[in-house]
Amino acid sequence: AQTVTQSQPEMSVQEAETVTLSCTYDTSESDYYLFWYKQPPSRQMILVIRQEAYKQQNATENRFSVNFQKAAKSFSLKISDSQLGDAAMYFCAYRSPVIQGAQKLVFGQGTRLTINP
Amino acid sequence: GAVVSQHPSWVICKSGTSVKIECRSLDFQATTMFWYRQFPKQSLMLMATSNEGSKATYEQGVEKDKFLINHASLTLSTLTVTSAHPEDSSFYICSARTWDLSSYEQYFGPGTRLTVT
Numbered sequence: 001a002q003t004v005t006q007s008q009p010e011m012s013v014q015e016a017e018t019v020t021l022s023c024t025y026d027t028s029e030s031d032y033y034l035f036w037y038k039q040p041p042s043r044q045m046i047l048v049i050r051q052e053a054y055k056q057q058n059a060t061e062n063r064f065s066v067n068f069q070k071a072a073k074s075f076s077l078k079i080s081d082s083q084l085g086d087a088a089m090y091f092c093a094y095r096s097p098v099i100q101g102a103q104k105l106v107f108g109q110g111t112r113l114t115i116n117p
Numbered sequence: 118g119a120v121v122s123q124h125p126s127w128v129i130c131k132s133g134t135s136v137k138i139e140c141r142s143l144d145f146q147a148t149t150m151f152w153y154r155q156f157p158k159q160s161l162m163l164m165a166t167s168n169e170g171s172k173a174t175y176e177q178g179v180e181k182d183k184f185l186i187n188h189a190s191l192t193l194s195t196l197t198v199t200s201a202h203p204e205d206s207s208f209y210i211c212s213a214r215t216w217d218l219s220s221y222e223q224y225f226g227p228g229t230r231l232t233v234t
Contacts, residue, residue, distance in 0.1 A: 042227070043155075043208065043210075043227070043228050044225065044227050044228070045161075045210065045212070045225035046225075047222060050222075091160060091161070103149075103214070104151060104163055104166055105151075105161075105163070105212075105223060106163075107160045107161050107162075108160065109159070109160050110159070110160050112158075
C-alpha cells in the first residue's frame with residue numbers, strides 16, 4: 001500500500017518570504033498523481049497544485065511550485081512571497097493511476113503553516 | 118463549477134440516536150463519492166468509497182453497519198451514523214469525482230461537524 005509522510009508538523013515563515021514544505025511517499029507504481037491540498041480554518045479542502053508522475057517538469061501555480069524528485073520519492077511544495085492568507089494546514093496526497101480502482105487519495109499527516117506579519 | 122455541498126454543516130445528537138449527513142454535487146454528476154473522517158489536528162482518513170447505484174466499499178477497520186453509505190443518484194450520497202456514541206464525534210468530509218476517468222480532481226464538500234452527547 002502507498003504511504004505519504006510529512007515530517008514537519010508545523011512550519012512558520014515571515015510574510016513575503018519563501019517556505020518549503022516537505023513530503024515523501026512510498027509506492028511501487030510507476031505512474032501516479034501527487035497533490036498538495038490546503039485546509040484553512042474554514043476546513044474546506046482546496047487543491048493547491050498537482051503533479052503527474054510521468055511529467056518531468058515541476059508543476060507551478062502562481063506563487064506555488066513543487067520540487068518533484070521521482071527517484072527519491074520526494075514532492076516538496078515551495079510557497080513564494082508568503083501571504084497571511086496562506087496560513088493553513090497543508091496536506092500532501094497520492095493517487096494511483098486512473099485505470100486502477102476508484103483512485104482514492106492517500107493523505108500525509110499534514111503541516112500547519114503559520115505566517116508571521 | 119464543481120461545487121459539492123454538505124448538509125448539515127454542524128449537528129449535535131444524543132448518544133444512541135442516528136444521524137444522516139448529505140453530500141451533493143451541485144453542478145456535475147458524481148459517479149464516485151468518498152467519505153472521510155478527520156479528528157482535530159489530524160489528517161483525513163478515508164472511510165469508504167461509493168459508486169452510484171452500487172454498494173459502498175469500506176476501508177479496513179470501518180464498521181459498515183455503523184456507517185451506512187447510500188449513493189442513490191449521481192448527485193447525492195448520504196452517510197448515516199447509526200446508534201451514535203461520543204467516540205463518533207468528528208468532522209466528516211465528502212468528496213466527489215466525475216465519470217470522466219481522465220479527470221484527476223476530487224471536489225471536496227465543506228464538511229460536517231458531528232457532536233454526540
